Amino acid sequence: MSAPTWKWFIEYTHPTQAHMHGVEQFVYSGKTKYQDVEVIDTDFYGRCLVLDGKIQSSQYDEYIYHEALIQPAMIMHPEPKNVMIVGGGEGAVLREILRHPTVEAVVMVDIDREVVELCKEYLPEWHQGAFEDPKVRVHYMDARKYLQKTDEVFDIIFVDLTEPLDDGPSYLLFTKEFYQIVSDRLADNGIIALQAGSFNPRFIEPHAAIYNTLKTAFPIVRSYWNFIPSYDSTWAFALAAKTHDPLQLPEAEIDQRLQERGITNLKFYDGETHRAMFAIPKDIRTAIANEKRIIADDRPLITY
Amino acid sequence: MSAPTWKWFIEYTHPTQAHMHGVEQFVYSGKTKYQDVEVIDTDFYGRCLVLDGKIQSSQYDEYIYHEALIQPAMIMHPEPKNVMIVGGGEGAVLREILRHPTVEAVVMVDIDREVVELCKEYLPEWHQGAFEDPKVRVHYMDARKYLQKTDEVFDIIFVDLTEPLDDGPSYLLFTKEFYQIVSDRLADNGIIALQAGSFNPRFIEPHAAIYNTLKTAFPIVRSYWNFIPSYDSTWAFALAAKTHDPLQLPEAEIDQRLQERGITNLKFYDGETHRAMFAIPKDIRTAIANEKRIIADDRPLITY
């Protein structure tokens, strides 16, 4: 251990559950118009971006989160050209999308310009210059409004938001109304992929509700998941599509598409990882199947 | 929240990493000849057994740990009759083994009689009376000595030990010498399954070393894993065998065998869960492949 033991970041996930991270350095601390922002160098997971007291990603394991969010949808789509990102402040989703030579244009819409500027400055290992790519356009505005006004059509839309906290900026981007808007802006074989709450069975209700809600707008909806070390938890993602099904894509085909697109340096994702992520343990399968809740603008999802 | 917020169990996994659990009641606290024992009613995960400061299993999620440890090997084996348990104090491994009507005899060898007595008293939901089953014999002694002296032959041997702490009772049960002893006591199609360290990629070395060490004694060795909520981490298991390979068992066959044996009330394990557990994400696959260490009696594994 090189960190002193007197500086701690304590992340509460429940009034009686918390994770303590010893801190090397609190690098940046501030408030934007929308949220509290911390950049923290932890001893164990390196640099972390923390929004409203929740770790968003860490230097050590952001590759897991970002490959998991981006690569399944990108590989499932035979030729993703036009991609949109809702949120995505760190720039690592851009980095993952731009690995694919098929991509012609990426539109990123994030409400919080200050967070994006901070990420550009403090998280260079995340974006690796992706913001400078000529294929990329960034808009700082409400993504729902953007989608309602544009007439663009996207092959894939990624939704990479903070959890829907009570006073946070994102809770209206988890509703059936929003997913209908997304569906309307997707091509006929379009896909949406999103981070979708904790996958800890003790906290599974929000994810199950998101899964249910996606079903109101898409014929194919799949949960997937993995373990994010710096979250001290498994995390859920969801993928919804008009025609493609991630369960129908053979492992060998995944590895072959990665090779064909020249993507050889992923650390986390490949065919076997795909299989692991889309196989759901029975207890959680049961919990998701039992959930009846549909999230709507007038009955939003709020997490702790 | 119903628990007061002034009583906490804090589990350190590293000098700068800790998990805080709010406590409803500290039910039992004591020291046996071998280890510190706590029985704690946490607010979030219910009753927990804590040995030497580490949660062993919780009321809420012990089904995950125990089904994962026991069911894959039991199902892979076409007709498990004679089964041995090394460790296994809580009695939940007994409970899982006894679900299988093929079983004729179970020998459990645990060094710490006091812990077993405490589990009988304080963890009735774990053992559910399994200690009283006439097929079960329990010996309180060093399991390695037991295996060296017996001439019994087992279909499956389960190893359910605490982590090999510096001054703990288990570190000589993680070595190549021990695994050779186990192999000698297994039938020609015998299987060993064991809990095998953290699966967090940041803590993967102990598991990788156990995997490597098993390879010195068995032709087939497979890692598997899942997420244990009360550990705030994924956890690793390993399965080694003389002829059976868990990767060759089709999902449908697993579900069929469960049905044939009349095992219908598992909460966690089935064919799809089997697939999830034995699929290893690429980063960890790489880390395991790169590990060269072999654990031996004179170079034992000690964890934090």
Added chain:
Amino acid sequence: MSAPTWKWFIEYTHPTQAHMHGVEQFVYSGKTKYQDVEVIDTDFYGRCLVLDGKIQSSQYDEYIYHEALIQPAMIMHPEPKNVMIVGGGEGAVLREILRHPTVEAVVMVDIDREVVELCKEYLPEWHQGAFEDPKVRVHYMDARKYLQKTDEVFDIIFVDLTEPLDDGPSYLLFTKEFYQIVSDRLADNGIIALQAGSFNPRFIEPHAAIYNTLKTAFPIVRSYWNFIPSYDSTWAFALAAKTHDPLQLPEAEIDQRLQERGITNLKFYDGETHRAMFAIPKDIRTAIANEKRIIADDRPLITY
């Protein structure tokens, strides 16, 4: 250190201030009709009584609290015969009062019989058998009601209550109406002494308000204080009287009275300690002088 480091009692004094005590053993945990009760063996301060999450007294330093509460008033009074205690569950105030051979009768009125019974069982070093003294009568009822109905006259009334928490049993025993009732039941040279909140200058308002409120009922009111290690804070007491003034009692006279009464084994209190306790640092003197608040039944004091 002999305690394990995984069991902690964390006492919050403010949302951003807390004290962590490593725990050897949580000895008793329960709820009475009025409050949460814990008996905790801490590593550093030994056994502690904790009510509603607040340490009331510890084995290591209860002598400081109890000598400070009792001895100044007892020594100031030339011949205390009839003494009353409001609260005082642990029995240590009884013990301190009974050191004085002048005492003929002590009435203790505590609302919470269960706490008193628990103290008798778990805190023998506190009461040292004082509950068995034939001079002592204990009533389990609301002390205010007792005082309103009785026609007894007391030389000294001690008030030893928990802090006036929102839902706790004591907040109506800190008001001007209550102090008037006390005054009516005191002899012409009677004295009241009470624990009276934190003396930390950052938390001084409650004490200052109690001081002010006492002034509505008594001609002489004095704050005094000392440091209670297990509270991690200085603590305030108050003494109000009809004729006697603790500032007028010379140190030598205090030591002589102790000797005359045969009290030779106090660890904390004597003439010099009296001087220390009744001398108030300027900052707190100023804060008390500036406080205007009077606590009343309809404007009660509630602390965090």
Added chain:
Amino acid sequence: MSAPTWKWFIEYTHPTQAHMHGVEQFVYSGKTKYQDVEVIDTDFYGRCLVLDGKIQSSQYDEYIYHEALIQPAMIMHPEPKNVMIVGGGEGAVLREILRHPTVEAVVMVDIDREVVELCKEYLPEWHQGAFEDPKVRVHYMDARKYLQKTDEVFDIIFVDLTEPLDDGPSYLLFTKEFYQIVSDRLADNGIIALQAGSFNPRFIEPHAAIYNTLKTAFPIVRSYWNFIPSYDSTWAFALAAKTHDPLQLPEAEIDQRLQERGITNLKFYDGETHRAMFAIPKDIRTAIANEKRIIADDRPLITY
């Protein structure tokens, strides 16, 4: 509460005792040649200087510490002209000394130039420009060496050091050899005053040893103390002198000297505060009287 609850400074005073301070902002973090330095804005006590994990002084209560360290000796001396400070990085001791119009010259010798520079920048409320006063000279070197080489004679020498930690810079400035050197550089009616360890009776040994050690070099030695809220503890000081005795100075004389010197804006110190600080509770008086240890260069004092 305005601070977030996810950033904490945790100060351990013992392996099983810790104080948690919620943090608004970690302002500065670094290592000098001698020590770890943090400047932290806590929610409760405002800005704090933390050296090697220990709070040195806080914005809210530094007036208590610094008036207590400086004013008794300054007032006891009828005409302090030449004053030396050993340590004193924050500059608040300078500020307190310079209140006295009798002062002609102040020499401050602190080994850690970087800490002094940081205090100048980050703690302006502490020094209030005192470093710029033409009467002040600052030397960055070992104070013991300075005293051994100089032929200056001082009326008062203040010693304001961090606790003597194992690997810290100060442990050779708490020994009988050092106090003899100090005595040799003091005028015939000279005084030394120093911070001298915790006054918590559970931690009193270091203070008692310092007191004993001072007795080897000075005819008059007095302990004094007060409560420092941000330390969550009482703190000890010691004053040793060749002729003046703080116990012989009447309260009224103290108040008169303050007035004569035009010092009207102290928040903490005056005659009554002096009385409070120099009166020692009996338990600690006993502990100090029983301590036999003398600190020497070859048997130094090291605290946790």
